[in-house]
Amino acid sequence: MKLGIIGLPNSGKTTLFNALTGLQAETAPYPNPIATEPHVGVIKVPDRRIDRLSTIFQPRKKVYADVICLDITGFARGISTSRQKSGLFNQLWGADAILHVVRAFEDEKVSHPGEGIDPGRDAAALELELIFHDLELVETRLERIATAIKKGIGKEFMAERAVLEKCRSQLEQEKPLRNLDINEAERAAVGSLMFASLKPELVLLNVGEEEIAGARTAARMDALRAYYAGRDALVFALSAKIEMEISRLPAHEAGAFLEDLGITEPAMNRVIREVYELLGLISFFTVGEDEVRAWTIRNGTRAVRAAGKVHSDIERGFIKAEVIGYDDFVAAGTMARAKEKALLRLEGKDYTVQDGDIINFRFNV
DSSP: OEEEEEOSTTSSHHHHHHHHHOOOOOOOSSOOTTOOSOEEEEEEOOOHHHHHHHHHHOOSEEEOOEEEEEEOOOOOTTGGGSTTHHHHHHTTTTOSEEEEEEEOOOOTTSOOSSSSOOHHHHHHHHHHHHHHHHHHHHHHHHHHHHHHHHTTOOGGGHHHHHHHHHHHHHHHTTOOGGGSOOOHHHHHHTTTSOOSTTSOEEEEEEOOGGGTTOHHHHHHHHHHHHHHTTSSEEEEEEOHHHHHHHHTSOHHHHHHHHHHHTOSSOHHHHHHHHHHHHHTEEEEEEOSSSEEEEEEEETTOBHHHHHHHHOHHHHHTEEEEEEEEHHHHHHHOSHHHHHHTTOOEEEOTTOBOOTTEEEEEEEOO
16 A cells, blocks of 8 residues: 655655654755655554564564555645646555645744645645646546547547546536545546546644644644545644654653653554545454464455455465454464364355454465
């Protein structure tokens, strides 16, 4: 899974990227006009269940699920009509979701591309850049389809044209595609187009340390939630600067620091949990002496497709899935006791995998 971090210049994107990944990408108090390539890092998805299973099985290796994180160059106002737009928007192509950082912190040392701090204005400005980019894609594609139809070779594009017309109507109302009601077949029809506003969005209000729990932050959060209502986006607040400092502390010091600030958990935990909810993701586990590993899949995935996450040969030669829920296994303590209590069950390829399932796939190739 890939998460693309976007925002206006100097919104705190790279600071948040460092907090999430533990890397030390350079931050600057002014926009970098020549930065074109995104910073890339990996977030290891925190999961106490992996830690507990590793304690029981004592594997040679434990493997957390991971999320690839892209810190994309700041989206200046008007980027959707500039010459640099294609390279910048291309960086979003492989992202499954967007993390949109909105600046709400005051700092005289960090310049602001607008006229002072105004989260609502900035959020709407970037949202419009995504919409205008997508509208141009739609109109360009519709023109090409119209040309093909005039030449008598456009019948195969009629289904695509119908979806594009729906998209154009939505975008002309300055509404993102992510909350347009289209089915999977319609999505597939326009799947080759790099729509930015179609991606699920997590909106992060980046506040100063002293305003994490302040009244002004609460008011700004209410305003952002009202703006994003019906836009298939989740909104929450944190201080990227503080989170970056916490991420660089030893675990025992980080816990005390969080407690002093009244923060219940680090940013990485919150962001990952919200992303999983936004995308409808769950985890299942494979266990053994060699390794304990978490695998990320969409909620509703069948067992045979989940097997393919482990290896394509397992999906191809799938016979049965031996399944036990995490809570049932922990209550039993060992696989031997779980079998004695008949907690293990055999499921077929159409079984819908549940969050926390521990699975041993039986296959033959």
